[in-house]
Amino acid sequence: MKLPSALQDALNAQIKNELQAHYNYLGMSAHFEQTAYLGFAKWMRLQSQEEYGHAMKLYDYLRERNATIELQTIDAPKTSYDCGPVEIFEITLKQEQGVTQQINDLYELALNQKDYATLQFLTWFLQEQVEEENTVSDIIDRLRLASDNTAGLLRLDDEAGRRAAQGGGRAKA
Ligand SMILES: [Fe+2]
Ligand SMILES: [Fe+2]
Incomplete structure (x- = not known):
């Protein structure tokens, strides 16, 4: 079944969103590198890698569906913050809540388009967002x-x- 074009556009937009998150976390890592909090720098760097992985999961899914991959512009992230770790992790939580909303919207679109393979594919992301919000x-x-x-x-x-x-x-203690 051909991937509906509205869904193709939305999945391409999500590649961009995940890469934006990847870049934002890398910026936070760069910030922490300049402080005493080198552990948070490492954590943010790993988080950044995970977001890159999410983008590639979407990329590979579009590839498997023989859809067109479009790579969009991402913004330069902040690499310096005038606040402490709590505030930075609060920004992180807001970012993750935003991504959760994006995934929910994608899910709803796939449902409306009756694209059941995409619905199935997106369940991994739904679960991932629950974990990420919880960890942060x-x-x-x-x-x-x-x-x-x-x-x-x-x-x-x-x-x-x-x-x-x-x-x-992750804080999977
Ligand atoms: Fe993500
Ligand atoms: Fe995330």
Whole structure:
């Protein structure tokens, strides 16, 4: 079955959205590299790689469906923030909530177009968004608890760095 053109456009737009997230996280990583929080720098770098992986999953799906792949312009991300880790992770959560909305919209479109293969394909992304929002919320909760306690913040940074090093990147304790 040919991929409906509205769905093809929306999936191409999502490649861009995931690459934008990839680039935004890389910018956050670059920011943390210039601070004492080298663990968060590693975490953001790994997160950035994951987003690249999401973009490629969509890319490969379009390829398998013999659809046209269109690569769109992404914006330069911020590489410097005038705020602490809590605020940066809050921005991260907002970004993930935005992506969840994008995936939900894609799902709805696939449903309206009766493209059941795409619906099936998108379930992975729905689950992934639940995990990502949950992971980032947990980090925010713990950062808020540590508040201005330097030792506590550095401990969380260290933990984030070790998770990144293990290749998980996630708070799957
Ligand atoms: Fe993603
Ligand atoms: Fe994400």
